[in-house]
Amino acid sequence: MAKDEKPPPAYCTWCGTQAPDGAPPTWTVQTSERGLQTLCEACTRSNLRSIEANLSTDYW
Numbered sequence: 414m415a416k417d418e419k420p421p422p423a424y425c426t427w428c429g430t431q432a433p434d435g436a437p438p439t440w441t442v443q444t445s446e447r448g449l450q451t452l453c454e455a456c457t458r459s460n461l462r463s464i465e466a467n468l469s470t471d472y473w
């Protein structure tokens with residue numbers, strides 16, 4: 414019988430926030446040239462904002 418397998422704890426690459434049960438769906442997990450990057454919900458939002466800002470700047 415396999416015991417409940419928990420995913421490894423996830424840490425936000427930006428602010429260091431820890432998710433003991435792995436990255437929740439609201440987090441962003443992406444691979445980059447430096448390895449796996451995990452962004453917590455707050456950092457994901459700020460990241461999206463900067464992306465949107467760049468797009469807006471480019472659009473204008």
Ligand SMILES: [Zn+2]
Binds near residue numbers: 425430456
């Ligand atoms: Zn974070």
